[in-house]
Amino acid sequence: MSINFSPLEIGRRALNANQFGITVTGQNIANVNTPGYSRQRAVLSEGNPDRFGNFSIGSGVTVEGIQSFRDQFIESRIQAETGIAGRLTARRDSLAPVEAILQGTENGGLQNALNGFFSAFRDLDANPGSAPLRSIAVQKGVNLANTFQSTRSRLFDLRQGIDSRVRSTVDEVNSLTSKVADLNGQIKFAEATGSNPSGLLDQRTEYVNRLSELTGARTYDNGDGTINITIGEGRAVVSGVTAFTLEAGSTPPLGLSAITINGQPAVFDEGTIRGLQDGLNETTAQIDGLDGLAQAIVDRVNTLHTSGTDQNGNPGVNFFTPGTPVTAATISVDAAVVSNPNLVVASALPQPGQNGTVAGEIASLLTDPNTTVGTRTGSFSSIYGSLISQAGEQVRSAEDGLVTQGVILAQATAQREAVSGVSLDEEAINLIQYQKAFEAAARFLKVADEMTQTILSLAG
Amino acid sequence: MNFRITDNLTNKNFSSRINDQRTRISVLQERLASGKRINRPSDDPAGAEAVINLKTSIEQIEQFQRSATAAGQRLTAADDTLSGYEHILERIRVLVSQGLSDTTTQESRDIIATEVETLRGRILDLANSKYGDDYLFGGTRQGSPPFDPNTGVPSAIPSNAQYLQIEPGANAIAVGITGESFLTDSTSDIFTDLDSALAALRGTGNPTADHTTLQNTFSRLDVYSDLVGNAHARVGANLNITEFSQERLNTDHLSLEERSAEIEGADFADTAIELTQQQQALDATLQVVARGRRSLFDFLG
Numbered sequence: 170m171s172i173n174f175s176p177l178e179i180g181r182r183a184l185n186a187n188q189f190g191i192t193v194t195g196q197n198i199a200n201v202n203t204p205g206y207s208r209q210r211a212v213l214s215e216g217n218p219d220r221f222g223n224f225s226i227g228s229g230v231t232v233e234g235i236q237s238f239r240d241q242f243i244e245s246r247i248q249a250e251t252g253i254a255g256r257l258t259a260r261r262d263s264l265a266p267v268e269a270i271l272q273g274t275e276n277g278g279l280q281n282a283l284n285g286f287f288s289a290f291r292d293l294d295a296n297p298g299s300a301p302l303r304s305i306a307v308q309k310g311v312n313l314a315n316t317f318q319s320t321r322s323r324l325f326d327l328r329q330g331i332d333s334r335v336r337s338t339v340d341e342v343n344s345l346t347s348k349v350a351d352l353n354g355q356i357k358f359a360e361a362t363g364s365n366p367s368g369l370l371d372q373r374t375e376y377v378n379r380l381s382e383l384t385g386a387r388t389y390d391n392g393d394g395t396i397n398i399t400i401g402e403g404r405a406v407v408s409g410v411t412a413f414t415l416e417a418g419s420t421p422p423l424g425l426s427a428i429t430i431n432g433q434p435a436v437f438d439e440g441t442i443r444g445l446q447d448g449l450n451e452t453t454a455q456i457d458g459l460d461g462l463a464q465a466i467v468d469r470v471n472t473l474h475t476s477g478t479d480q481n482g483n484p485g486v487n488f489f490t491p492g493t494p495v496t497a498a499t500i501s502v503d504a505a506v507v508s509n510p511n512l513v514v515a516s517a518l519p520q521p522g523q524n525g526t527v528a529g530e531i532a533s534l535l536t537d538p539n540t541t542v543g544t545r546t547g548s549f550s551s552i553y554g555s556l557i558s559q560a561g562e563q564v565r566s567a568e569d570g571l572v573t574q575g576v577i578l579a580q581a582t583a584q585r586e587a588v589s590g591v592s593l594d595e596e597a598i599n600l601i602q603y604q605k606a607f608e609a610a611a612r613f614l615k616v617a618d619e620m621t622q623t624i625l626s627l628a629g
Numbered sequence: 630m631n632f633r634i635t636d637n638l639t640n641k642n643f644s645s646r647i648n649d650q651r652t653r654i655s656v657l658q659e660r661l662a663s664g665k666r667i668n669r670p671s672d673d674p675a676g677a678e679a680v681i682n683l684k685t686s687i688e689q690i691e692q693f694q695r696s697a698t699a700a701g702q703r704l705t706a707a708d709d710t711l712s713g714y715e716h717i718l719e720r721i722r723v724l725v726s727q728g729l730s731d732t733t734t735q736e737s738r739d740i741i742a743t744e745v746e747t748l749r750g751r752i753l754d755l756a757n758s759k760y761g762d763d764y765l766f767g768g769t770r771q772g773s774p775p776f777d778p779n780t781g782v783p784s785a786i787p788s789n790a791q792y793l794q795i796e797p798g799a800n801a802i803a804v805g806i807t808g809e810s811f812l813t814d815s816t817s818d819i820f821t822d823l824d825s826a827l828a829a830l831r832g833t834g835n836p837t838a839d840h841t842t843l844q845n846t847f848s849r850l851d852v853y854s855d856l857v858g859n860a861h862a863r864v865g866a867n868l869n870i871t872e873f874s875q876e877r878l879n880t881d882h883l884s885l886e887e888r889s890a891e892i893e894g895a896d897f898a899d900t901a902i903e904l905t906q907q908q909q910a911l912d913a914t915l916q917v918v919a920r921g922r923r924s925l926f927d928f929l930g
Contacts, residue, residue, distance in 0.1 A: 201637065268670045288688060292692070295695065295793055297791075298763055299762070525793065526792070532692070548685075551681075554678040554681035554685075555678060558674040558681075559674075561671040561674035562670075564669075564670070565672075565673075579645065582641065586633070588633075590635030590636075591635060591637070592633055593925070594924055597926050
């Protein structure tokens with residue numbers, strides 16, 4: 170009978186394997202709160218059998234490696250949904266101020282300025298000879314012009330703010346794509362050399378998720394450990410170990426950003442950048458609408474105002490400074506009228522102080538439904554109302570979309586967690602399991618050692 | 630295999646639920662604080678647009694209410710003045726008929742003449758009376774008085790009644806009458822006729838001619854009486870229209886306010902109850918979170 174040392178070897182391997190299992194468990198527990206971490210499992214297998222007399226018996230346990238729980242289908246779904254959420258969030262955040270700006274305060278908004286201005290002419294209609302009411306009409310006109318200007322300048326500032334967010338987002342995207350390209354290289358190397366790239370993969374997944382949120386990017390697995398990332402209609406921002414830089418140029422006349430990759434225009438269908446671009450377009454549309462409204466008010470008020478006679482019996486002059494085009498930024502009450510309210514026209518007759526027909530007609534313009542601004546036809550008041558409701562509608566639809574998207578994303582994240590997340594209960598069970606196995610293996614070693622000692626003492 | 634519930638998932642669910650509940654509570658608190666269901670256009674874009682249009686209509690109605698009040702006051706002033714003028718006209722008719730009587734002595738006629746002259750002055754004052762800065766009977770000609778304050782000669786500048794719109798979409802109504810329309814006709818004016826009567830009363834040396842003049846005056850007074858009767862009726866009719874308009878404007882104003890409040894206003898009781906419910910739900914969630922999730926680790930020695 171020969172001395173068989175294989176029990177010692179089995180015991181050694183068992184201690185080793187269970188220690189490894191405890192280490193992996195520790196790694197999982199340590200990363201329970203690490204974003205993007207995929208839980209790992211020690212992969213153990215039975216050792217190759219040895220001949221033992223007429224029988225073959227296993228040579229204990231071998232550590233095969235580490236398995237990460239990751240589902241590529243769920244990951245890419247999360248990327249796609251994150252892109253949509255990114256677009257909606259950026260859209261809501263960039264447009265929410267628009268409605269607030271257009272709405273103004275309870276007493277300081279454009280609506281009050283409009284009503285106040287046209288009301289002043291209604292008062293003048295009832296008292297066409299009144300000098301104080303003329304001064305009030307001028308003041309209300311100045312207030313209307315100022316409100317237009319301040320509303321527009323806020324929208325303008327807002328647009329500049331959104332534009333600079335587009336540029337800083339482009340910077341972040343560039344930094345992320347170069348990190349992903351870098352990780353692509355490292356993962357490829359790790360896989361080629363057989364080392365465990367799990368940590369690198371988790372990190373890359375986190376970067377890709379952020380990229381998806383920002384740009385709506387999609388990934389394609391190249392099979393060699395690297396991934397390609399494309400945006401919009403398939404333009405690559407990462408190809409293997411190469412990252413392509415996005416550039417945010419400036420387009421005249423407004424100097425807003427135009428994004429290119431290698432000189433070609435970059436199209437974004439989802440993601441923060443697309444949401445911000447939508448915000449830019451909508452804000453521009455609102456500014457145009459406001460400009461059109463200002464132009465229409467100036468044109469129609471001036472037409473009526475020059476048709477009558479002023480308090481001195483002279484033909485009416487322009488109430489607002491005319492111009493082509495007048496915008497919400499340039500609208501102003503004519504300097505001559507400001508300095509001499511007697512120039513305010515109330516009457517249609519060529520004599521001073523007669524009737525208030527023209528003042529009445531000007532007052533009625535507020536609700537006259539025949540004004541056309543862009544695609545909107547209605548009264549000044551209803552056109553303004555429609556601008557506001559459009560802004561509100563856009564914020565509303567982005568918010569509604571976000572609620573739905575939140576549910577979808579939560580569901581996808583729950584699926585990801587179910588596959589990749591760490592459960593402390595499970596890890597506690599694993600810990601007990603490995604610890605008990607470790608104790609048993611140690612006990613087994615002791616027995617094997619005693620057996621060997623016994624045999625050796627026979628020889629002695 | 631069962632769907633694995635991990636610690637992270639539970640925590641994420643809790644934090645997103647707490648966040649949702651706090652958002653909801655803050656919306657309800659804003660509604661209670663402002664009393665409005667629509668605090669920004671995105672709360673209800675269609676409702677917000679409707680409220681803007683309703684507010685414009687309300688402002689417009691308030692404007693017309695002011696115009697109607699102004700029209701009413703102006704017409705009332707004209708109405709009162711015309712009543713005064715009618716009394717004067719009546720008194721002159723009595724005086725002229727006394728003057729016509731054969732039993733009246735020249736001495737008495739002189740006294741009558743003095744009174745008629747005073748009354749003529751009163752009529753001239755009434756004709757040129759002011760309402761605010763305007764000549765009440767000046768119509769569209771406000772640069773000069775309707776009648777020369779010294780001679781009573783009618784102004785040569787043509788004038789028309791002033792019109793004012795007092796209801797949305799309605800035709801403008803005359804908010805006064807011109808002095809010419811009831812103090813003159815195509816042949817003469819009351820001041821010229823009274824001047825002739827005064828001369829006749831004081832005696833021109835031709836009693837027969839004076840008698841004829843006074844008889845003419847008597848028939849002219851009938852003409853002026855008819856004229857002022859018509860004028861008074863027109864003013865009265867427009868005053869009626871103004872009163873009806875005011876009633877309609879008040880009703881419209883109320884119903885527009887109601888509609889606006891219906892769209893924009895928050896139901897206080899409902900909102901308060903919902904707020905309580907949401908707060909209870911949040912409390913419950915917080916309690917569950919605070920109790921903590923038991924883990925197997927808690928039982929390991």
